[in-house]
Amino acid sequence: MAKTENTLPDNLPRHVAIIMDGNGRWALSRGMPRLAGHRAGTENLRSIIRACVEFGISYLTIYAFSTENWGRPPEEVNGLMRILEDVIDHELDELDAEGVQIRHIGRLDNIEPRLQDKVRYAIERTRANDRLVLLVAFNYGGRDEIVQAIKRMIEDGVQPQDVTPELVSRYLYTAGVPDPDLIIRTSGELRISNFLIWQAAYAEWYVTPTYWPDFDKEEFRQALLVYARRDRRFGTVSPQVNQPS
Numbered sequence: 034m035a036k037t038e039n040t041l042p043d044n045l046p047r048h049v050a051i052i053m054d055g056n057g058r059w060a061l062s063r064g065m066p067r068l069a070g071h072r073a074g075t076e077n078l079r080s081i082i083r084a085c086v087e088f089g090i091s092y093l094t095i096y097a098f099s100t101e102n103w104g105r106p107p108e109e110v111n112g113l114m115r116i117l118e119d120v121i122d123h124e125l126d127e128l129d130a131e132g133v134q135i136r137h138i139g140r141l142d143n144i145e146p147r148l149q150d151k152v153r154y155a156i157e158r159t160r161a162n163d164r165l166v167l168l169v170a171f172n173y174g175g176r177d178e179i180v181q182a183i184k185r186m187i188e189d190g191v192q193p194q195d196v197t198p199e200l201v202s203r204y205l206y207t208a209g210v211p212d213p214d215l216i217i218r219t220s221g222e223l224r225i226s227n228f229l230i231w232q233a234a235y236a237e238w239y240v241t242p243t244y245w246p247d248f249d250k251e252e253f254r255q256a257l258l259v260y261a262r263r264d265r266r267f268g269t270v271s272p273q274v275n276q277p278s
């Protein structure tokens with residue numbers, strides 16, 4: 034990736050969401066097992082979290098394990114569970130000290146009880162931190178999130194006339210979190226893969242062929258620069274094209 038100037042634009046995204054893809058291909062290209070790619074990807078995550086703190090990003094959502102990823106071979110699924118556990122065991126002190134508030138989006142009920150407890154502990158321990166909110170999408174699926182929201186709305190007796198986009202947003206795992214401004218997908222795939230399908234309505238996209246373990250701070254900065262040059266219209270017309278003829 035070409036080096037860019039070291040300055041950052043003023044209009045940074047408030048919320049960046051990342052589909053951290055390509056760990057398997059990164060490992061394959063080096064003749065290593067897929068889990069080695071996941072370990073390298075986890076290492077890389079540390080530096081991107083740190084960059085978010087440094088750059089003043091308020092919210093970072095990372096896609097770590099999808100509801101569809103259960104379909105992978107059991108060794109890989111178990112390895113990914115173990116990696117999350119290791120991250121909580123070994124990184125929590127530092128994340129807490131850096132002011133990172135950890136939140137989980139997705140389902141906890143069908144993961145191993147010991148891991149559930151660790152996730153709950155990490156959330157509880159970092160609850161008061163406010164430098165960066167890190168939303169960990171683990172066992173997350175956008176369709177599952179919407180289904181769970183509908184179930185809870187029905188349980189709460191929500192009446193049809195009260196259903197609005199704002200109400201639906203409040204029933205999602207991301208309640209209270211602004212929608213992502215920028216979604217980054219590494220490894221070149223041009224698809225959403227069930228990630229934040231409701232919240233992504235007006236997100237800007239940055240897709241790069243770089244595999245996740247190689248997506249470094251410089252390329253992250255580059256993505257922020259690209260974002261800052263975008264004209265976000267939200268269905269309206271921008272001031273430049275709204276000139277009288």
Ligand code: IPE
Nearest residue numbers: 053054055056057058097098
């Ligand atoms: C992303 O990397 C990490 C997870 C989905 C857990 P992949 O494992 O999907 O890597 P590729 O796409 O096979 O290269």
Ligand code: IPE
Nearest residue numbers: 052053054096097098099226
């Ligand atoms: C999306 O990547 C899920 C995560 C990054 C956790 P996948 O590799 O699972 O997505 P597909 O299968 O290429 O759509």
Ligand code: MG
Nearest residue numbers: 054055056057
């Ligand atoms: Mg993939």
